[in-house]
Amino acid sequence: MLQGSFYSIREAFGRTLVKLGEEDKDIVVITADVGDSTRASYFREKFPDRYFNVGISEQDMVNFAAGLAAVGKKPVVADFAMFTMRAWEQIRNTTGRMNLNVKFTVTHAGYSDSGDGSSHQALEDIALMRTIPNFKVVVPADAAEVERSLPVIIKEQGPIYYRMGREYSPSITTGMDYKFEIGKAYVLKDGDDLAIMGAGVVLWDALKAAEELEKMGISTAVINVPTIKPIDENTIEYYARKTGRIVTVEEHTIYGGVGSAIAEVVVQKYPVPMRFIGSITFGRSARSQRELLDYYGINAENIIKKALELMK
Amino acid sequence: MGERDGIPISIDELNKLKAIAERARRNVIKMQFYDHSIHVGSSLSSIEILTTLIFRYIRDGQEKINKDWLILSKGHAAPALYAVLHEKGLIKEEELWKIQAIDGLLQGHPEVYIPGVDMSTGSLGQGLSFGIGVATGIKMAKGSGRVFVIMGDGEQDEGEVWEAATHAVARNLDNLIAFIEVNGYQLDARTSEVKPKDFLPDVYKAIGWRTFSCDGHDILSIINAVEEALKARKPAVIFAKTLRGKGFTPIENTKIQRANPDVARQFLLNT
Numbered sequence: 199m200l201q202g203s204f205y206s207i208r209e210a211f212g213r214t215l216v217k218l219g220e221e222d223k224d225i226v227v228i229t230a231d232v233g234d235s236t237r238a239s240y241f242r243e244k245f246p247d248r249y250f251n252v253g254i255s256e257q258d259m260v261n262f263a264a265g266l267a268a269v270g271k272k273p274v275v276a277d278f279a280m281f282t283m284r285a286w287e288q289i290r291n292t293t294g295r296m297n298l299n300v301k302f303t304v305t306h307a308g309y310s311d312s313g314d315g316s317s318h319q320a321l322e323d324i325a326l327m328r329t330i331p332n333f334k335v336v337v338p339a340d341a342a343e344v345e346r347s348l349p350v351i352i353k354e355q356g357p358i359y360y361r362m363g364r365e366y367s368p369s370i371t372t373g374m375d376y377k378f379e380i381g382k383a384y385v386l387k388d389g390d391d392l393a394i395m396g397a398g399v400v401l402w403d404a405l406k407a408a409e410e411l412e413k414m415g416i417s418t419a420v421i422n423v424p425t426i427k428p429i430d431e432n433t434i435e436y437y438a439r440k441t442g443r444i445v446t447v448e449e450h451t452i453y454g455g456v457g458s459a460i461a462e463v464v465v466q467k468y469p470v471p472m473r474f475i476g477s478i479t480f481g482r483s484a485r486s487q488r489e490l491l492d493y494y495g496i497n498a499e500n501i502i503k504k505a506l507e508l509m510k
Numbered sequence: 511m512g513e514r515d516g517i518p519i520s521i522d523e524l525n526k527l528k529a530i531a532e533r534a535r536r537n538v539i540k541m542q543f544y545d546h547s548i549h550v551g552s553s554l555s556s557i558e559i560l561t562t563l564i565f566r567y568i569r570d571g572q573e574k575i576n577k578d579w580l581i582l583s584k585g586h587a588a589p590a591l592y593a594v595l596h597e598k599g600l601i602k603e604e605e606l607w608k609i610q611a612i613d614g615l616l617q618g619h620p621e622v623y624i625p626g627v628d629m630s631t632g633s634l635g636q637g638l639s640f641g642i643g644v645a646t647g648i649k650m651a652k653g654s655g656r657v658f659v660i661m662g663d664g665e666q667d668e669g670e671v672w673e674a675a676t677h678a679v680a681r682n683l684d685n686l687i688a689f690i691e692v693n694g695y696q697l698d699a700r701t702s703e704v705k706p707k708d709f710l711p712d713v714y715k716a717i718g719w720r721t722f723s724c725d726g727h728d729i730l731s732i733i734n735a736v737e738e739a740l741k742a743r744k745p746a747v748i749f750a751k752t753l754r755g756k757g758f759t760p761i762e763n764t765k766i767q768r769a770n771p772d773v774a775r776q777f778l779l780n781t
Contacts, residue, residue: 226650250646253680255673258639262677265643268629269574269651273643288636288670295630296622 205372206365207399208305210341212237214348215274215303216244224272225352228252230259230281236305238276256281260288260300267298274352275300279307279320279361286326293357294330301352302327303360308398308449309490310363315483319490321476325454327359328427334358334380335426337397337456341367343424347378354380361398363449366487368402371422383430389419392505393437396447396475397423397456399487400496404447407501416509426459434460435467443508444472445501449491452476473504514566515740519733523566527729531561534593535757537606539778541589543771545610548618550768551755553590555693555726556582556660559750560594562732563658564626575653579644581629583637584662584691585619592616595626635668637661638688642678645686656740660689663707664696678745679718687739688719688747691726693754695765711749719747726750 219225219241226248233239233251242249252259256277263273275282282289282304293300304323311318328335336351336358338344344362351360358380376384386401387408394404401422408418419437423430438444444464446457457474464470475496484490491497519527538553563580571577582591589609595601601616601624608614615624619632629640641659648655665671678686690710694701701707715721720742724735732750739746755761760769760777769777 247650252673252677255670255677257635257670258642258673258677261636261639261670261674262643262646265640265645266647267643268640269644269647269653269655271647271650287633288639291633292630292636292640 205341205367207341207344207362207367208237208364210344210367211303211305211348211362212240214345216240218349218352219245219248222272224270225274226250226266226271227274227276228259228263228266229276230254230256232278233276235278236276256285257288260285261292263300264292264296264298267300268296272352273300275302277302277304278311278318279304279323280318283320283323283326289327290330294332297332297356299355299357301358301360303362305362306364307361308363309481309487310366312484312487312490316480319481321451321481323359323361324426324450324456325458328459332357334428335361336380337361337424337426339398339401339422339424340370340372342369342372343378346371347424350378350380363399363487366399368399370399370401370405381425381428381430383433384422384424386420386422387418389441390417391441392416392443392445392508393419393421393441394445394447394501394505395421395423395434395437395460397426398449400447400449400491403491403496403498403501406498407505410498410502411505416505418505423456423460426456429459429463431463431467434463438464438468438470442470444470445504445508446472446474447496447501448476449496450476452478471508473508475500475504516737519730524729527561527565530565530594530597531558531729534561534590534597536778537593537596538589539758539774541593541606541609542768542774544607546768546771548589548609548768549586550589550758551761551764551766552584552662553587554756554758555691555752555754556584556587556590557594557756558727558729559660559689559691559732560590562729562736564594564598566733567736568658573653575648575651575655577655579628579641579655579657581637581641581657581659582620582631583659584634584665585631588616588618588620591620591627598626600625634662634665635670638671638674638678641686641688642674642681642683645683646681648685649683656685656687658687658689660691662696663690663692663694663701663710664704666690666707666710667705675714675717675719683745684743686745687736688745689750690747691750691752693752695754699765714747718744720744721747721749723749723751726752727756
């Protein structure tokens with residue numbers, strides 16, 4: 199089921215970015231000394247004149263990108279999710295207030311920087327970024343969805359926060375035939391009794407859980423919600439009505455993240471019982487992202503447990 | 511190059527600029543009748559620099575890469591910017607008196623939807639990085655635009671300024687001119703009491719900037735510094751000695767930002 203390293207999320211990002219750079223000469227890439235780690239370095243190799251490493255200085259990186267956008271360039275910031283948060287106020291006060299066309303494409307989100315531990319694991323970024331007016335927030339599910347969605351993200355006018363992990367990318371959307379649209383949720387599996395909704399690589403666990411629940415006679419839908427803002431209210435409401443129960447799953451804090459965004463829709467459109475799976479504490483070091491997801495219960499086993507609670 | 515760079519200023523033009531600065535100064539003092547919370551002291555520190563840049567150097571234009579950019583990184587001096595933009599004809603007088611009013615155009619800190627404002631600022635330390643982005647974009651597009659960034663001395667406490675200071679040198683931006691107003695005060699106290707600032711010119715120079723100085727209330731002195739800075743072929747910074755509250759004696763050269771409206775009214779009547 200797991201793909202080789204070639205299909206890592208960051209590899210898909212780096213390679214797709216180069217293709218986009220060939221099509222649009224206005225795209226410039228800015229990083230804060232993590233070009234190799236984010237794979238933005240592939241862009242540097244191809245277009246050295248359109249690649250800027252500002253050094254280890256995220257606040258400067260953010261407003262430098264904003265300045266480039268102000269004169270018509272299309273800046274793509276490539277950075278770690280954690281350290282982009284460091285410049286949240288610059289993102290809010292310059293890019294957000296001026297509604298500038300800057301794309302924040304961040305890697306190493308969630309537990310994906312497993313070994314480096316809690317200082318490097320971004321579990322609060324979706325909550326922070328979705329509160330900024332003018333911003334859109336997108337979380338692709340896997341490497342295939344990066345290849346499918348990044349061109350759409352870069353072509354969209356206005357600021358976007360685009361959140362990725364590092365290597366780990368179990369196949370979720372590979373082979374699926376759909377056109378990625380900002381603001382749209384996608385049905386990975388249909389079902390009538392319960393809906394699992396979420397974003398990112400943890401949807402693999404959602405699909406595994408759904409498989410097990412089906413064996414128990416529980417017809418389970420799995421919905422991929424890659425755009426957290428603006429969120430697909432219609433699909434969420436439809437499945438709230440259809441199934442009457444929702445479990446959300448995310449590699450992010452449950453306070454203000456994907457589950458919260460879904461709940462905001464559900465309580466206003468069609469309230470149903472919900473359960474939230476995600477982080478509630480700082481992380482720790484481990485040898486792999488998978489170990490951490492299991493350690494913190496962001497996995498199929500826990501999804502099944504919560505689903506059965508809702509079925510009682 | 512700007513079409514008037516290097517041309518010596520005539521007595522007539524100098525007198526005209528002085529008169530503009532004086533009207534702008536009086537309008538800033540008057541603005542506090544209408545909203546008592548504006549930053550009068552910090553604004554009066556910036557009047558002559560803004561007047562000189564806007565009336566002598568800044569070239570307007572629709573083309574983003576061939577116009578000059580003015581970034582008021584010390585965004586709390588917005589009333590001074592608005593008063594000078596009014597002299598330029600970009601902001602109506604009645605808007606000045608509606609500053610910070612809910613139905614007014616003029617916000618407490620600059621916003622790009624206000625005519626003549628190139629960057630939304632207000633949170634200190636953010637203007638220089640943005641200016642570097644603009645200046646870099648202009649050079650990439652082979653445009654003729656130049657970028658002027660005005661900062662305060664207290665603002666130099668911000669880490670982002672240091673991130674940007676070395677970045678400007680790394681990019682070798684000769685189309686970037688920064689002003690640092692040295693009025694010796696920040697919000698709570700004298701700058702010297704909060705964090706040392708005297709070393710700033712030496713540090714900027716050591717990093718690789720060309721450094722200049724001027725009397726930030728003397729238009730001729732400002733022009734001389736800008737002329738030198740424009741020829742620097744490197745990022746250039748002008749340390750402008752100014753007085754907080756300059757020309758408004760009830761608060762001049764103190765940390766006090768504003769006076770009682772009655773005091774301001776009496777001052778305007780007597781001068």
